[in-house]
Amino acid sequence: MDGLVLDWFRAHARDLPWRRPGTTPWGVLVSEFMLQQTPVARVEPIWLDWMTRWPTPSAFAAASRADVLRAWGKLGYPRRALRLHAAAAVIATEHGDAVPSDVDALEALPGVGSYTARAVLAFGYGRRAPVVDTNVRRVVARAVHGAGDAGPARTRADLADVDALLPDDDATAAVVSAGLMELGAVVCTARAPRCGDCPVIAVCAWQAAGRPAYDGPRKPAQGFAGTDRQVRGRLLDVLRAATDPVERAALDAAWSDAAQRDRCLHSLLVDGLAEQHDDGRFALPA
Structure with a gap:
């Protein structure tokens, strides 16, 4: 393979x-x-x-x-x-x-x-190292194990699976690692795999098994609209655009829900992504 x-x-x-x-x-x-x-x-x-x-x-x-x-x-x-x-x-x-x-x-x-x-x-x-991301795990799950997807991460087992696929030579193994990632990113995709373009279709266990659907646990899809992530991004946009510290009113104007806005502003301060000056104004960290 x-x-x-x-x-x-x-x-x-x-x-x-x-x-x-x-x-x-x-x-x-x-x-x-x-x-x-x-x-x-x-x-x-x-x-x-x-x-x-x-x-x-x-x-x-x-x-x-x-x-x-x-x-x-x-x-x-x-x-x-x-x-x-x-x-x-x-x-x-x-x-x-x-x-x-x-x-x-x-x-x-x-x-x-x-x-x-x-x-x-x-x-x-350019070293031999098993590089395991979501795309690589999906390729291995399908091509090696005949499963529709990889399911929850299993760090040791995942590393061992990929390590077994790599050639001994450092330089060649590094290219194969990149190739496995690329294959999962552009061909062996989660929702619409392009199996007709896949270089390993002839040895793919998932193909041989009739491409069974994955029926294991799934990671819930993450939304964005209205989430704290969006609010934090809006607040950071205000701070990034300002050349000087901004008054609280400028941040208040970025999001209408006061409770959510306050919670997100506090989290930015805790995470070190923003700071409040002695005069009460806010800025990106120095």
């Missing part, structure tokens, strides 16, 4: 900027933070801008949190930006401004978990 994925990826991989030759492990780490729950099309222009402005961890660590949050724009889940900022500071001060190249050191960085650590190893350093 790995050879089929390898050949297909080399012929059909999307031209994404963080995959291009010359991308540093730092560039890969930034892309992985940005791509969490965010579509590629939204990430690409912001990633390109960040690589120009902050080509190294130390350059990024020297930026203010306010500049970081403004540059994050509408990517969503802005706490990711602050975690990346904190990780950059650790890389700059404790790792000689070089992103670590082993799993333990990577997982010790703020905001870096099992997936991100292995993605940096594979895509930043």
Whole structure:
């Protein structure tokens, strides 16, 4: 199966900027933070801008949190930006401004978990590492186990499943890891898989079983309209657009439900995404 994925990826991989030759492990780490729950099309222009402005961890660590949050724009889940900022500071001060190249050191960085650590190893350093995201889990569930979807995450078992698919050679394994992710993202999709375009259809256990429907537990779909996420985003929009601290009235105008607005403003303050000055005005963190 790995050879089929390898050949297909080399012929059909999307031209994404963080995959291009010359991308540093730092560039890969930034892309992985940005791509969490965010579509590629939204990430690409912001990633390109960040690589120009902050080509190294130390350059990024020297930026203010306010500049970081403004540059994050509408990517969503802005706490990711602050975690990346904190990780950059650790890389700059404790790792000689070089992103670590082993799993333990990577997982010790703020905001870096099992997936991100292995993605940096594979895509930043060209190492053999089982990279497991939702797309990869779906490909493995179907092609290897004959199930319609993967169900709840099983970290050890998922890593073992993917590890078993990787060739021994570091460089080839890294490309196969990227290919498995790509296959799940553009062909073996959750709702409308394009099986006729799949390079592993001949060895796919799900196809052989007649493509049985998935009947296990599902993660509930997350809405957006009217949620606290939307309100927090509206409040942050006000702060990002202001060059100076704003009065409370400017935030009040951003959302009509006072109780929800107050709750969300409080959560932004607790999360370090906003701060209140002594005069009562609000701003992005310094």
